[in-house]
Structures are given as C-alpha cells and as structure tokens.
Amino acid sequence: MSLKSSIRYISIKLRRDKKNLFLMIFLIICSVVILTTLTFRNNYLKNLQNSIDKSITFRTLVVDPTDDPLSEDEKILGVNHVLEVYQNNYGFYDINVPTYNTENYDGMVELLYGTENILPENVIGKKFSKDDTGVAICPIVFYPWMDGSKEMKNDYLDGNKLLNTTFEVEREVYKFIDGKVVKSDEKYHKTFKIIGLYDNNEVYQDPFNCYISASDMKDLYDSTIQNNPNVLYGKFAVVDDRSNVEYVMKELSNLGFTSQVQSYIDSKLINSLKNTCNFIIIFTICIMIFISLMYIHKKNINDMYQYGVLKSLGYRNKDILKINIFQLLFMSIISFFIGILIFELLFRFAIIFYQKYFIYNSIFVRHFVDAYLITLIIILFIPTIISYLLLNKKINSQSASAMLGNKNDN
Amino acid sequence: MIKKEKNIIFLNNITKNYYLNGKEIKVLKNLCGEFESGKFYAIMGHSGCGKTTLINIIGLLDYINGGDYFINGLNVKNLSENDKAYLRQKYIGFVFQDFYLDDHLKSIENVMLPMMLNKKLNYKEKRALASKLLESLDLKDRDEHFPKNLSGGEKQRVAIARALANNPKIIVADEPTGNLDEENEKKIFEILKDLSKKGKCVIVVSHSNEVKKYADKVFLLDDGILTEA
Numbered sequence: 001m002s003l004k005s006s007i008r009y010i011s012i013k014l015r016r017d018k019k020n021l022f023l024m025i026f027l028i029i030c031s032v033v034i035l036t037t038l039t040f041r042n043n044y045l046k047n048l049q050n051s052i053d054k055s056i057t058f059r060t061l062v063v064d065p066t067d068d069p070l071s072e073d074e075k076i077l078g079v080n081h082v083l084e085v086y087q088n089n090y091g092f093y094d095i096n097v098p099t100y101n102t103e104n105y106d107g108m109v110e111l112l113y114g115t116e117n118i119l120p121e122n123v124i125g126k127k128f129s130k131d132d133t134g135v136a137i138c139p140i141v142f143y144p145w146m147d148g149s150k151e152m153k154n155d156y157l158d159g160n161k162l163l164n165t166t167f168e169v170e171r172e173v174y175k176f177i178d179g180k181v182v183k184s185d186e187k188y189h190k191t192f193k194i195i196g197l198y199d200n201n202e203v204y205q206d207p208f209n210c211y212i213s214a215s216d217m218k219d220l221y222d223s224t225i226q227n228n229p230n231v232l233y234g235k236f237a238v239v240d241d242r243s244n245v246e247y248v249m250k251e252l253s254n255l256g257f258t259s260q261v262q263s264y265i266d267s268k269l270i271n272s273l274k275n276t277c278n279f280i281i282i283f284t285i286c287i288m289i290f291i292s293l294m295y296i297h298k299k300n301i302n303d304m305y306q307y308g309v310l311k312s313l314g315y316r317n318k319d320i321l322k323i324n325i326f327q328l329l330f331m332s333i334i335s336f337f338i339g340i341l342i343f344e345l346l347f348r349f350a351i352i353f354y355q356k357y358f359i360y361n362s363i364f365v366r367h368f369v370d371a372y373l374i375t376l377i378i379i380l381f382i383p384t385i386i387s388y389l390l391l392n393k394k395i396n397s398q399s400a401s402a403m404l405g406n407k408n409d410n
Numbered sequence: 411m412i413k414k415e416k417n418i419i420f421l422n423n424i425t426k427n428y429y430l431n432g433k434e435i436k437v438l439k440n441l442c443g444e445f446e447s448g449k450f451y452a453i454m455g456h457s458g459c460g461k462t463t464l465i466n467i468i469g470l471l472d473y474i475n476g477g478d479y480f481i482n483g484l485n486v487k488n489l490s491e492n493d494k495a496y497l498r499q500k501y502i503g504f505v506f507q508d509f510y511l512d513d514h515l516k517s518i519e520n521v522m523l524p525m526m527l528n529k530k531l532n533y534k535e536k537r538a539l540a541s542k543l544l545e546s547l548d549l550k551d552r553d554e555h556f557p558k559n560l561s562g563g564e565k566q567r568v569a570i571a572r573a574l575a576n577n578p579k580i581i582v583a584d585e586p587t588g589n590l591d592e593e594n595e596k597k598i599f600e601i602l603k604d605l606s607k608k609g610k611c612v613i614v615v616s617h618s619n620e621v622k623k624y625a626d627k628v629f630l631l632d633d634g635i636l637t638e639a
Binding site for chain 2: 005008316317401404
C-alpha cells in the first residue's frame, strides 16, 4: 500500500469520523498543558539564572566588620577580582523625589552607590567618576514607584526623554545626639542631572534604581542620617564576575573576614517549583496513557470487523497497522499544532496582560524550542506506541474470520 | 494427492476443528471439493453446519487443521499470512451478508478501497474504474452516496462492485441476500450469475432456495462433508 494512498484514506477518515474528535480534543488540552508548564518552568529558571549571572547583587559580598576597620578596605581590595569596597550603609538609599511625585507615581527612588568600577556596562550617555557630584544614571524604563504591592496603572517614564533633565531629592534630616536619633527641622535638598541611562532589565535592577556618585551618596547619607559612632559598619565588596565569588570569599576567609553574598537563592522554592512542574507533566502523561489506552482499546473493538473486511480485501496486517499508526500520527500532529495555536494565544495574552509586571521585575518571557520538541515527542509517541502495541497484538492473534465475527455459524 | 489444474479451487480432505470450553468440535471432516472458473456454485446446509467456516477457508480468511487447499494449482496450506493476503487481493472477491461497507466512505470510495493496494494505477484511473464498476451494477447515480443513504440492495451491489475492484477470479459470497427482500435477492443472484458467465468462479453460501435457480452446481454441507445435491 503506497504512502499516498494511505494519506488519502486517512485524511478522509479523519474528516468524516467524528469519533476521532474526542481524542484530538484531549491531545490538544495535553499539548497546551505540557507546553505551558515547560515554558513557564524554562522561563522561570532562565530568568533566575540570568539574574544570578547579571545582577550585581549576586557578586556583591557583605563583609562583616572586624576590630580593625581602618585597614579593612585595603585588605579587601587587595584580594584578586575585587573591584570596589565601600561601607554597607552607603550601598542604597530610598528617597523621595518631588520632581516625580505626581498623581501617577509616588516619586520614590532608590539611589545606588556608584563608581566607575561598578556602574553597569550598558550606560548610554555619560558615566561619572566617584568624586563627581550632582549627576545620576537612571533606568531607560524608569518607574519612580517603590510600592510593588500596588497595581501598576501607569506607563513607564521614557528614560530617553529624561536624559539631561534634572530631579531634586528631598529628605528629612536626622541627627545623632547623645546616643539618640533625633529628627531635626531641616530638610536636605539636592539636585541631580541625569547624564546617562542604563538598561535596568538587562542587569536585573529595579526600574526605580538610579546610580549617584560615591561622594554624593556619602554626603546624602551623612547629612541626613549620620553614622552612629558606636556601630561598626560592614563592607560591601563588589567582585568582577559571578564565577569569582567563591574564590574571593575563600580569600577573605583566609584574611579573617566573614562574608556572604548579598542576594541568595531560595533553593527550597526553586525545588518545589521544579517538582510541581515535573508532577504536572508526569500526571498529564499518565492521564494521556490512560485515556489513550481506553480510547484505542475501544476503537479497536469497534473497528475490528473493519480490519477483518480490509484483510478480506487483501490488506496485510502491516497495512492495517500502518493505516492506524498514520491515522494516530496525523491526529497527534494536528492536535499538537492546534495546541500550539492555543498556547500562542495564551502566551501573547499573558505578555500583554502582565507586560508592566514583567518589565518592573525584569522578567523576560520567551519561547523555548526544547519545550516544543518535548511536547511534540510526548503527544506524538504515546498514543502511537499504545496503538501499535494494542493493535499489533490483536490483529496478529486473530484470524480475519474471527475479526469479522463470523464464527457463529460453525 | 490429486491436484487438478483446470480447477481454480481444489479442496482435498480438509478438516477444521474448533474448541469450545475445552471440547473439540469437528466442523469439517475430510471435506473434498472442486470449483471451476465460469461456474456458479451454491453451498447450502442447515444453520450451524459450517457453511461460513468453509467459505472463510475458501476465501483464505481462516486456516485449516488438515488437508490441502489449492488455488489455481498452488497449495496455500503453508503459505505465510502475507502471501495469503496477496492471494486474497489478486484472486478473491468477498461479498458479505451485512455488506460491511465503510460508513465514512462514499460508494465510489468503498469500491476503491481494494484498489488502494494496487500501485500500478493512479488515483484517477482507480476512480474511473470504480465508477465503471458502479455503472455496470446500475449505481451510476449513487457513487457519491454514503452507505446510510443507500437501500439494502444498493449496499449489496456496492459491496459486489468492491469485490470486483481488483478483477478477482473467484467471488465468494456469504449469505449475500440474507438481509434483502425478494426483488433485491433476485437482482443480486442475477448479477452473480452474470459474473460467472463472464468467467468468474462464483461460490455462494445461502439458505435461500432461490439460489438453486441460478447455480450450476449445488452442494450440500452436512456433518462436515460436502455432497452434490
């Protein structure tokens, strides 16, 4: 039997035999579930890995203070691969920016400690040095709103339009008097000019993070909060690359420092997420096997006389097997592609619906070829293999007359 | 062992047993028979005597437990399943009591079903041939109909057209008129008779006495033995 004839016959049967619809709908649902689960899992893990690789917080070490604070910086900087060391209370500073405090945004910005060594590489415009003053580098997609718990209703500020504009920060001044922190009547004001922009999503920074120079950060902090002279502050040590973090920690330990990475991964959460995804896929496969078994078994019983007829017409067992396998392959492929269409719609809908959330959290959502391949293999092979095993056994163990059910008149 | 080349079918000491609840039932007991091309044979017998078993053996749908069976001089007893399938395709056309048409295929597609195995003809040629066969059986205006839209007589004629699709030398029909009224019964027997006149070996299993009017030879199957009536 030629391939062309088989395809012609199968396409007619698929179009007209409505019984196939049940299995196809089921396979479509399975395709969507598996594809969605795999795409979600892959995106989650990929984003996690990217944030580990690209975010400065995964290569910034928090070094505990020692009894010899004066020589700490020198010792830490002496370790290979350490780019910068600074007191950890200068690391970041949440501040109100009246310039952006409008009805659309709360105007809260997190200022980050910046030097030539630790500024993001992807800065558009100018960079600054640690001693410059009144300059800032802000995100391209800028969102001066730190309350992530609230629904984001507004669009991002276009950083390109903000380049070379200024913003003013405002902060109450607290003083340390007689061992107590006292709020004074003074207010701190400073104006910054945005001289550069960076792609915060690429380096997994929040859209409200602006870099200011080290000297401005010290001035801001010291003018508004003041260091407690009785407290020993730890250090932030920025490593050049994530791959060198372990080495630096080891070296610091040899020097008598205790350190840990600023950001850490919640491995329990990741494992539970992986396990949940695996469970969904395995559960779907089990249901697929069960439903396919039931459906194909019932179909074989119903169609057995037709197989007998085909045999009486000269079809060999392998011709009948071929027709059935091809039919299931066709059904699976059609179901898979319809599944892709539905998944694609859901995917696009999710991207449109959660676009702001994704940008705010630096989440890149994309397609993964391996998710499609794995789904295709599962959808294609499970029903086909089941069909082959069940039908092969059945038609080889029965004579054509038995298939036709004509043994009554013996 | 006797083997007559002029007979398209030659059955020699055929035995066939079934096992029912562990008990052996001998259906055919050293059955012998000869069938020639160009003749219409009727096999009659009471219900349960083994007529269908015999026709299935002749049609290579069932296997024998003993004896020898020759088609066109070839002993088919020890042939593989694939070889038997090839012989069915080339030599034998089946007509069943229940028509066994594929409900999802139109008349013409049902007739083309056996032709799908023929790699020498292209689709257009197969379709033209099927159309011609339907026309020869007065079904020209029914070729695009599905079985559910055909009468019993029409269904059986489509089934005969399907049996003729590969131009077989042998037509075996198992109670072909069992589900038909008298008028259609006559029509079907006339068609089968006509086919025998055109050189086919037609073997019909039937309860109906009407078949005797058309048969060149009537066999009676009784107690597993075939005798000429």
